[in-house]
Amino acid sequence: xxxxxxxxxxxxxxxxxxxxxxxxxxxxxxxxxxxxxxxxxxxxxxxxxxxxxxxxxxxxxxxxxxxxxxxxxxxxxxxxxxxxxxxxxxxxxxxxxxxxxxxxxxxxxxxxxxxxxxxxxxxxxxxxxxxxxxxxxxxxxxxxxxxxxxxxxxxxxxxxxxxxxxxxxxxxxxxxxxxxxxxxxxxxxxxxxxxxxxxxxxxxxxxxxxxxxxxxxxxxxxxxxxxxxxxxxxxxxxxxxxxxxxxxxxxxxxxxxxxxxxxxxxxxxxxxxxxxxxxxxxxxxxxxxxxxxxxxxxxxxxxxxxxxxxxxxxxxxxxxxxxxxxxxxxxxxxxxxxxxxxxxxx
Amino acid sequence: xxxxxxxxxxxxxxxxxxxxxxxxxxxxxxxxxxxxxxxxxxxxxxxxxxxxxxxxxxxxxxxxxxxxxxxxxxxxxxxxxxxxxxxxxxxxxxxxxxxxxxxxxxxxxxxxxxxxxxxxxxxxxxxxxxxxxxxxxxxxxxxxxxxxxxxxxxxxxxxxxxxxxxxxxxxxxxxxxxxxxxxxxxxxxxxxxxxxxxxxxxxxxxxxxxxxxxxxxxxxxxxxxxxxxxxxxxxxxxxxxxxxxxxxxxxxxxxxxxxxxxxxxxxxxxxxxxxxxxxxxxxxxxxxxxxxxxxxxxxxxxxxxxxxxxxxxxxxx
Numbered sequence: 001x002x003x004x005x006x007x008x009x010x011x012x013x014x015x016x017x018x019x020x021x022x023x024x025x026x027x028x029x030x031x032x033x034x035x036x037x038x039x040x041x042x043x044x045x046x047x048x049x050x051x052x053x054x055x056x057x058x059x060x061x062x063x064x065x066x067x068x069x070x071x072x073x074x075x076x077x078x079x080x081x082x083x084x085x086x087x088x089x090x091x092x093x094x095x096x097x098x099x100x101x102x103x104x105x106x107x108x109x110x111x112x113x114x115x116x117x118x119x120x121x122x123x124x125x126x127x128x129x130x131x132x133x134x135x136x137x138x139x140x141x142x143x144x145x146x147x148x149x150x151x152x153x154x155x156x157x158x159x160x161x162x163x164x165x166x167x168x169x170x171x172x173x174x175x176x177x178x179x180x181x182x183x184x185x186x187x188x189x190x191x192x193x194x195x196x197x198x199x200x201x202x203x204x205x206x207x208x209x210x211x212x213x214x215x216x217x218x219x220x221x222x223x224x225x226x227x228x229x230x231x232x233x234x235x236x237x238x239x240x241x242x243x244x245x246x247x248x249x250x251x252x253x254x255x256x257x258x259x260x261x262x263x264x265x266x267x268x269x270x271x272x273x274x275x276x277x278x279x280x281x282x283x284x285x286x287x288x289x290x291x292x293x294x295x296x297x298x299x300x301x302x303x304x305x306x307x308x309x310x311x312x313x314x315x316x317x318x319x320x321x322x323x324x325x326x327x328x329x330x331x332x333x334x335x336x337x338x339x340x341x342x343x344x345x346x
Numbered sequence: 347x348x349x350x351x352x353x354x355x356x357x358x359x360x361x362x363x364x365x366x367x368x369x370x371x372x373x374x375x376x377x378x379x380x381x382x383x384x385x386x387x388x389x390x391x392x393x394x395x396x397x398x399x400x401x402x403x404x405x406x407x408x409x410x411x412x413x414x415x416x417x418x419x420x421x422x423x424x425x426x427x428x429x430x431x432x433x434x435x436x437x438x439x440x441x442x443x444x445x446x447x448x449x450x451x452x453x454x455x456x457x458x459x460x461x462x463x464x465x466x467x468x469x470x471x472x473x474x475x476x477x478x479x480x481x482x483x484x485x486x487x488x489x490x491x492x493x494x495x496x497x498x499x500x501x502x503x504x505x506x507x508x509x510x511x512x513x514x515x516x517x518x519x520x521x522x523x524x525x526x527x528x529x530x531x532x533x534x535x536x537x538x539x540x541x542x543x544x545x546x547x548x549x550x551x552x553x554x555x556x557x558x559x560x561x562x563x564x565x566x567x568x569x570x571x572x573x574x575x576x577x578x579x580x581x582x583x584x585x586x587x588x589x590x591x592x593x594x595x596x597x598x599x600x601x602x603x604x605x606x607x608x609x610x611x612x613x614x615x616x617x618x619x620x621x622x623x624x625x626x627x628x629x630x631x632x633x634x635x636x637x638x639x640x641x642x643x644x645x646x647x648x649x650x651x652x653x654x655x656x657x658x659x660x661x662x663x
Contacts, residue, residue: 086453089381089480162452163560214609214617217378218348218444274407276381276447 003108005064005125011072011243016232016286022061023291027052027264028343029224033304035313041211044220044268052266053222055105057098057152058283064125066153066175066234073174073235074150080237081146082185083158083170090158090170091145092135093272094279098148123151145170154266154283157181161213161276165189169277175234175284177227177263178318182239197312212269215278220270227317228326229263232286251322256329257290260322262302289329295345299333306330349389349441350377355412357436360497364465365431366404369413372439376410380445382476383469383565386413387443387611392425395593396600399426400567400612402539403445404471408479413442416497418465424569424592448614449539449565451476456533458484459526461548463540467497469565470539474505489513489521489544523551537563567612570594571632573653580604580663581623595649599663606649606663613651620647620661627656 008015018026047053052060074080083091099121103112113120117136122129128151132139140147149156149172158170165188173181184192193205215221229236230247251259266283293299306327314323351372358366371377380403390397401415417430434440449469451458458477460470467488477484486506490496493514502510513521527536527548536557538548545564552562572592579586580599589598596618599606609617613633622629622645631641633648640646647654647661 089453160453161450162454210616214446214615216444216446216609217380273379273445274381275453276384276450 004061006061008062008065010065010069010232010234014231014233016062016065018287018291019061021050023287023294024345025051025060026287026292026345027224027266027285028292028298028301028345029226029264030301030305031341031343033301033339034308035305036310041208041221041223044222044270052283052285056101056220056268056270057105057154057281058266059102059106059109059153063153067126067151069234070150070174074172077239079182079239080174081149081172082181083143083145084160084186087145087158087160087170087275087277088137089275090160090272090277090279091143093275093277094156094158095144095148096134097270097272097279098152102152126151146172152281154281157280157282158272158275159278159280161278163188164213165209166212166278168192173282174237176237176282177229177265177284178236178238178241180238195316197316212278215269215271217271217273220268222266222268225265225267227263228319228322229261229286230259230322232261232288234284234286248318248321251325253325253328256322256325257293258288260289260326261286262289262292289326293330293333296333297339297344297346299330300335300337301339303327303330303334349443352377352413352440352442354434354436354438354440357434360416361495363495364416364418364497366414366416367430367434369415369440369442370411377413378444379410380407380472381447382407382451382473383449384445384447384472385449385469385567385610386415386445387609388415388430389441390426390429392429396597397424397426397429398597398608398611399430399569400610402449402469402472402565404468406475406479407472408475414471416465416468420569422572424572426569443609446609446615448610449473449537449563451482451537452535452561452563455535455561456483457531457535458482459530459534459536460484460486461521461523461536461538461540461544462486462488463538463544464490464495465497466538466540466544467502468539470537471498473537474502478505485509485511487511487513487521487526489540490515492516523547524555527551527555527557535561535563537565539565542566565614566634567610567614568632568634568651569612570597570651571653573630574655576654576659577657578654578659578661580661582663589653594651595647595653599649604663608650611650613648616648618648618650620649620663621645622647622659623662624658624660625654625656626658627654629654629659 052058099112102110109124111122117134119134120131155173157168159166160169167188168184171181189209233244236244264285268281270279272279352369353372355370356368360366385400385402387398387400404414417427419431420427462470513519538545545566575591577588583604587598587602589595607617609615616635629644630653632651
């Protein structure tokens with residue numbers, strides 16, 4: 001349970017770092033020595049105490065600084081928030097779901113008092129306290145999805161379900177791995193997954209869609225996705241490519257362990273009750289290769305996964321430029337000993 | 347599958363054939379909110395055998411103190427509707443699933459035409475609450491046999507006002523689908539729930555008039571049909587099960603203690619789909635989910651409503 005929030009940055013001087021506890025609970029995504037796309041969706045049930053899946057929405061030591069970084073990005077580029085008019089019911093669903101969950105799971109930080117439709121929300125870490133009428137947008141200073149989307153770590157996309165598919169019809173997206181909300185807004189499932197190599201041929205996308213169309217309220221699901229990012233930068237958006245794209249040229253054999261970060265997305269999907277929309281949450285966790293290597297098991301596994309990675313995936317994930325340096329750097333930790341299946345650090 | 351414990355708070359005879367049931371949460375707390383057009387699946391213990399039937403939720407999705415359903419007593423019931431009519435009484439504990447919506451309103455529609463036949467009015471009862479709240483443009487066309495069979499008409503008149511159009515069969519008032527569907531503005535969606543003949547007529551008329559497929563919606567839960575008994579073999583569980591004449595394949599699998607996925611149990615949602623590894627006879631596909639090509643291939647079966655003929659049906663379960 002988090003009691004203190006760190007003051008740190010995800011841009012310019014990059015003072016972000018993980019404590020020992022944060023390293024230990026990092027959602028390492030590789031249970032086996034080889035990686036390939038699969039429909040790796042599982043029920044989003046309560047995980048072990050202290051794990052990132054203990055609660056529906058994980059609040060960790062980076063909470064305050066991440067929310068601040070999100071605020072900066074939204075101020076600089078208001079297009080990172082989009083919501084089509086027919087998504088208003090889904091917006092209120094989102095607000096209720098996040099407020100209920102945070103106030104129940106972290107009562108020392110958040111509180112929600114419901115007096116009929118008049119609700120009072122208090123967010124102590126961010127110093128927010130507001131009273132509003134549920135369902136009446138004029139009683140909040142911003143749209144309900146923007147309001148709570150700014151107070152929870154991670155990105156959120158609200159998917160409308162119609163015509164046997166899902167449409168990305170609302171989103172607050174500030175920590176994305178090189179995809180654009182402004183570009184994807186209003187697109188259907190097949191349209192926005194079009195660029196993913198190999199997965200379509202494997203039938204992964206069609207099967208995942210079929211599964212999600214039947215997603216039930218009260219039975220959310222999750223999966224992990226990953227890539228690598230240079231520096232602990234949340235906002236690796238195509239819009240801001242000039243500010244981070246070039247960083248890939250700065251990696252060398254000396255600094256690779258510090259600069260290259262494994263970027264893991266804990267993706268969760270919840271059916272929203274009133275709107276029948278689906279909330280897609282993408283929570284980003286960053287860790288440097290050096291911090292991963294504090295656990296030999298993880299270093300060995302990561303080395304094997306990267307060494308055998310399909311070239312199309314290396315290219316798609318934008319790692320081509322520095323990938324050989326990563327494999328070389330990790331090689332020294334790998335004694336070839338066999339590892340049991342599993343993602344645990346030791 | 348997670349279930350909600352409820353108890354029966356009220357039972358009311360609405361028409362000679364329809365009863366209305368009110369459920370509240372067993373622990374007194376509120377029920378989850380839902381969206382217009384949702385249904386729940388009710389578990390019934392009928393002489394030690396578990397029946398599970400889907401019923402549409404009625405009433406406003408925002409009123410979460412109670413859920414409302416209505417059940418028509420079916421002439422050829424396998425037991426579910428008769429059980430609801432004859433054995434369910436106030437105070438009785440029951441188990442229901444969380445709401446699922448397979449008949450959702452198209453939120454971007456410019457206008458909604460709702461067409462109900464008889465007990466098919468039930469999913470529209472929650473949809474009109476959503477449409478009224480959103481200030482949407484809609485018409486409700488409700489056809490029934492005779493005045494005494496017109497369930498909820500007084501309530502509908504109050505909610506819908508001039509948007510309600512009733513067609514009472516024995517008064518000679520018929521719904522002219524051709525005229526209704528030919529005169530709608532672009533961007534209109536049509537929804538139908540009722541007897542099979544009515545659903546077919548609406549689908550055909552709309553298609554013939556050139557309505558886009560995506561603007562035509564229907565909900566038609568099928569009851570698992572009674573048929574010949576047959577045997578199935580489960581590959582992973584390595585057991586053989588007999589499916590009796592009056593039980594669905596899904597029910598027989600569950601009765602054998604094997605866990606199988608399901609949602610609607612009415613041949614609509616696709617969740618219970620099973621892979622057929624081998625079969626030596628015909629598969630009687632009764633569902634609305636598989637495509638015609640899939641049905642012909644005999645590689646898949648929806649065990650909630652479909653059956654088989656033959657000695658061997660090896661299932662990947």
